[in-house]
Amino acid sequence: MRRFWRLVEEPMDSTAVARDTSLEGSSARWPSEIYDAIIRDALGDRILDGHEPLAGHLSAADLLRAYAAARVSRTMDVRERTLQAQGRAWFSIAGAGKEIIGWAFARHLRLSDAKLPYYRDRTLLLCSGVTPEEMFLQTAGALSDPSSGGRQMPSHWGYRKLGVVSQSSPTGSQCISGTGLAEGIVRATKLGVPLDTPWVEDSVVYVSIGDGATAEGEVEEAIREAVRTSAPVIFLIEDDRYAISVPVTWNIPGGDAAALYRHYEQFGALVLQCDGTDPVAADAAAYQAVSYARARNGPVILHALVTRHMSHSSTDTQDQYRTPEELADEAARDPLLRLSKLLRDAGVLDDESEKSLDVGAAKLVSEAAVRAVDAPRPDPDRLLVDVTACDFNDRKRENAPDATGEPVEMRYALNRALKEAMEADERIVVYGEDVADAQFPGLPGKGGVFHVTRGLQFSFPNRVWNSALAEATIIGTAIGHSLAGLLPVVEVQFRDYLHPAWQQLVDEAATMRWRSNGDWTCPMVIRMAYGGYLGGAGALWHSESGVGMLSGIAGIRIVCPSNATDAA
Ligand SMILES: Cc1ncc(C[n+]2csc(CCOP(=O)(O)OP(=O)(O)O)c2C)c(N)n1
Ligand SMILES: [Mg+2]
Incomplete structure (x- = not known):
């Protein structure tokens, strides 16, 4: 445990990484309109105008956007559990503690990059253009849920227009298809075969998993294959030190996920580690990871140290297996607190303006939830639609073999x-x-x-x-x-x-x-x-x-x- 926190206290020197703007992603251009509106309401119209760096490469506007999106994300986590308590939802799995690393990747990934995110990536999705209402439609199991038409559990993302590939539930099982998609984009481009929407020639693939999922054999297969073929895929390991109730050292020998993959550096992989609760370190690591894959240097494995402020899911109670001391220690390292302190120390936020931001976020979330929960549920008659491309009844009768012509095995x-x-x-x-x-x-x-x-x-x-x-x-x-x-x-x-x-x-x-x-x-x-x-x-x-x-x-x-x- 001590070793882990020593690493967290050593932030990357982000400004030492020179930035090639031709490799930059959407950066400050992520679809931030709804968050900008909250910020302007709370802090006035001019607040987002400046672009001077305040911390690392980040301006006050960048950090305020991160705060607003992270606050919306956290409020959604809590609201989803309330909806369940009210009998309006059935399950919830929170992104709390993973907000900043998600926001950082959304800054550097493009719409044309493939995203295969796991269930904790709520903020990544919010910062990639998914609205709170769209997310709540899945919570409510609504027919109009754009991820699955109400067919999947909450936080099983999939939004074609945003390059988010539909995700399943088995932990880590998306990793191999992530590698294959990266290989396929390179291969199709070389062959001159048109890429499917929304991929383009220099798309990269982002895949995220938790620390526990690294123990799955398929995760190792995916990373090894990506290294073997130099695939432009980024594996982000969001390490919150637990897999439900199982501490990290039960899944990872020594408890250090990055150490598992260092040996792949000799074959061209980039292995990084960062404090995923620190906006400057997370932004620098995400930039480095995306740039490396975009330049076709090989795959990236980024081990981000994060936190978990809510129980694993709505069916779990973490104080049954974590001590009050540990929970309090982790609460003090909440990325939202850290961001708030950074903005307060810089004089950008004070008690009043932070409260206004939080109220604006709560209002946005509340209105989205109200709109989503009563949306119509799927029609049972459509249950068998889209099981396969073919009609179940179009099976042909067996023909007797044609006995004419040349015999052939x-x-x-x-x-x-x-x-x-x-x-x-x-x-x-x-x-x-x-x-x-x-x-x-x-x-x-x-x-x-x-x-x-x-x-x-x-x-x-x-x-x-x-x-x-x-x-x-x-x-x-x-x-x-x-x-x-x-x-x-x-x-x-x-x-x-x-x-x-x-x-x-x-x-x-x-x-x-x-x-x-x-x-x-x-x-x-x-x-x-x-x-x-x-x-x-x-x-x-x-x-x-x-x-x-x-x-x-x-x-x-x-x-x-x-x-x-x-x-x-
Ligand atoms: C193959 C498979 N086994 C078990 C589960 C049940 N399960 C869901 S999440 C989880 C723990 C995942 O832990 P970790 O990878 O550390 O991610 P975290 O939830 O901590 O972010 C388990 C065991 C599952 N979804 N898939
Ligand atoms: Mg975990």
Whole structure:
């Protein structure tokens, strides 16, 4: 514990980082109108005019905007719990303590940057252009909730127009698709394939998680893959020292998340640590992180030390496992208090003006909540809309195989079909374990353990490649490639080895369309072989169909051809 706070007390020297304005994000231009109005009401019309730095690169106007947005965010956290107590909402998970690091990233990310934020990022979203009312519509489970049409829990963000990709609930599971999206943006740009809205050539990907989620294997897979491919993705670890009730050292050996990733620096990753409650340090770190990824230097891992001023969620009571002393100590390090002190010490705020700001924020939140809570709920008749792109009833009857023409083995028919499809559709990319041909000219090449992809890499050198030996990475990055605008056709070497990718398939890929109310989709084809290995000697782990498990997943279509014609 002592070590942790020593780090917090060593702020980064932000002014030592020279700023290249061509790499700057939205900076002071984040959509701050509603916060500006609160500030002007409280402090007069001229207060936002000055641009002189007051602390680090930040002006009084920047810091006032941070305060107003953070205060709105905190007030929303509290209001959501009140709504639940009143029976007007069902769940709440607060962003309290994470406001300043969120505001800092919103300053430097652009609308065209991808954001895969976890549930604590309320302030990041407010500063990226989501209104309090839009957030409360999700709290209320309203049909007009722009994130999910009332289908998801509160704080499960997703706003296509703002580059916020729909988020699911499993902790850390968005990391691999974040890496895949960063890879996909680079790859599609190189191939000249149009990027999906709202991505552009130099978009970066922001992914955030908590300290506990770093223990998830998929988080490690995502970071390792990003380092391997030099993907322009930023992993922000918002470390509040707890995963629900579990202290950080149970999840992270030694309790220092940045130390876990330092070894990746030798391969081009930037590993940073900052006090995420300090506006100057947070702004400097966010700037550095975004600039590094934007310049295509590689991925960034930023460990931000933050606080948690409310219980984990509305179903948790933190004084059951945290001492009053610890809670009081943390309350004294509240980022809002810190910001208020900075502004008071500089003579920008006093008792009266701070109170007026808080009253303005409370009014905004109150009015938004009142408007949202009575909004109509989803129509049960629409429950099955957007489960998949296809109509459930359009399954074709099986045709008898066409017995005319040249006999061909199924795998070679597949090979030809893939080649034709790739010629016809520039978006198709093919990857998986061993699917590439050979890196040395003159050799026939591998082209898959069943040779289904043989020759494809020779024909389409930049559209076919070997993945790492990691199935969650294959399907998770396929989600990202698909979100970028490509059409991934990936191979899982044997159906039996789908299991490591189960979460990516079931929780991420299969739910994308439904959970976002049709706003986000990630079409892809996953090819898997089963049944035919070594005359039956394959048995367990090389031959099982698993069709029972697969047929129960909503959101995917299973195609199981019995003959070469159908397969192709
Ligand atoms: C895969 C998975 N396991 C368990 C949970 C339940 N759960 C939700 S949040 C959480 C703790 C996360 O802690 P941390 O990553 O430190 O983030 P924090 O909430 O502290 O910001 C757990 C266990 C989950 N959502 N997903
Ligand atoms: Mg935590």
